[in-house]
């Protein structure tokens with residue numbers, strides 16, 4: 001579904017991503033794990049078209065997208081839930097969700113899709129008329145995910161959904177991520193929390209200072225000595 005080939009990204013003189021290649025197949029949860037500053041967010045921002053690569057290609061459903069504008073990429077079915085959620089404060093929960101469907105060409109069944117989001121996240125229905133600023137961190141993560149789902153994505157990009165959340169919320173969010181996969185959405189998940197990410201991922205890649213240093217199934221990576229030592233305190 002998504003093929004990243006020999007991708008390099010620079011910020012001025014700094015090379016954040018160094019000639020990396022990986023792929024995500026339809027129906028999978030693939031995770032990119034790595035420490036702070038390894039380049040995880042840069043990869044997501046490049047897939048979304050917010051950052052342009054200095055070399056390499058990104059192919060989505062058989063077509064190059066690294067030269068395409070972000071809006072068109074979203075229209076083709078890629079949605080990103082950014083690190084730190086970025087919900088629109090000052091707008092209600094429902095208004096935030098409505099913004100998710102803004103770029104959609106097919107406006108059919110918006111009410112049904114909103115209902116599906118409320119069924120997945122009942123707390124958002126309870127709070128639909130509340131200012132998004134009043135939500136807890138976990139609820140804001142749910143709202144950001146709900147907003148992305150309103151674009152009806154084929155591929156969902158999640159940037160550190162566990163960040164800053166209490167363990168009980170992390171468990172709930174990761175359960176929901178698996179559920180979204182079961183209902184047919186492919187997921188690329190970026191995480192510093194290697195333990196939770198590898199438990200639900202079909203496959204993973206370990207990123208270190210802009211390079212992929214290890215790859216395997218979620219189970220293989222969880223069991224690997226390198227991952228245990230570097231990321232799981234083992």
Ligand code: ATP
Nearest residue numbers: 011014016034035036037038039040041042043192
């Ligand atoms: P984090 O978990 O902190 O977001 P990350 O793995 O997502 O880490 P990136 O944010 O992609 O890492 O950063 C990769 C490298 O690029 C880092 O060295 C970072 O300092 C640098 N970088 C990121 N954004 C910029 C920017 N806008 N300008 C200059 N350098 C940047």
